[in-house]
Amino acid sequence: MQLKKLASTFIVLAGLVAGGNAAFAADPENTMIITLKDGDVTIALRPDLAPKHVAQIKALVREGAYDNVAFHRVIDGFMAQTGDVQFGDMNEGYDADRAGTGGSDKPDLPAEFTPEHYVRGTVGMARAQSPDSANSQFFIMFAPAPPLENQYTVVGNVESGMELVDKIKKGDPAQNGVVSDPDRMIKVRIAADK
Template sequence: MQLKRLATCFVVVFGLVTASVSAYAADPENTMIITLKDGDVTVALRPDLAPKHVEQIKKLVRQGAYDNVAFHRVIDGFMAQTGDVKFGNMNSGFSADAVGTGGSDLPDLPAEFSQTERYQRGVVGMARSQDPDSANSQFFIMFAPAPPLDGQYTIVGNVETGMELVDKIKKGDAAQNGVVTDPDRMIKVRIAADGK
């Protein structure tokens, strides 16, 4: 009898967690779709955690700023970083020497660190310099958990579908801190509410 109650509690709790995460994915206004060479990755953005960062990401997406931007730093077993709209556009303005140092024309953002969410596989976080209030346009997708990042970098979303495609992104040279030669790119990025 107690085992049955425990199993029922687990199902209820698991169901609530799943429903909570699914609620973000079901909101087209806060769903970002990244087209990679192998298909689409769907990211549930988290304005509940980082409203200013999510607003800025959506603004950049709607400007087309992320289209053709390189995954310039990719460390196997850690994360894939992209989003340098100033130096990372592989169709115009790409600079192998400067990519990773730029942002956008929009202002840097004050940190919106979460004390409850953790950096797990599929979490999307904002890249920044040593200044906690320096995130702008660059973000990264986690391949694996990274507890040292918890509460230190702003979490803006979670990959809902397509993580197996993120796993295929070309990896960088570990000896060069993940710098990628001839990197993969985000071919197109859109907000689901905007249609195709």
């Protein structure tokens, strides 16, 4: 038991050293790996905080729905948003004017707000005005954003590869971070699926 606890502590510390916000070490079933143009970003999903949101994300990952989806809104010093599987697939049906307005064929989710802090590396679910409108889109924080706490559902934390998230092409500040010719999630998988 003690060895398992030490191994878990090591994983958390390794994530912090790698530049992530790994206050939680996920098992392979709850580890999402996003391949970007510069390498892999590993995210510890948090079913302990948001079981419905994490289940939906994992289902979309396993369907391949997130592959080739654009980072359509990226605001330097704030966050990088992606996950619009309806209008953001850069290989099939990409619509630059509508990217960020769609979701998936799955139902919207009820909010699962927690007092979890939005810090560098936090992964949260994007939503429309209604708190119960999150579907497939998510964002990765570049920096802390306390105003988001208890307003958006936290679904995970970057364990490694945050330096790669920093390299995602930024959007136009005058256009609320909309990115022309955006970077994409090349491939997304759950670690347990190898």
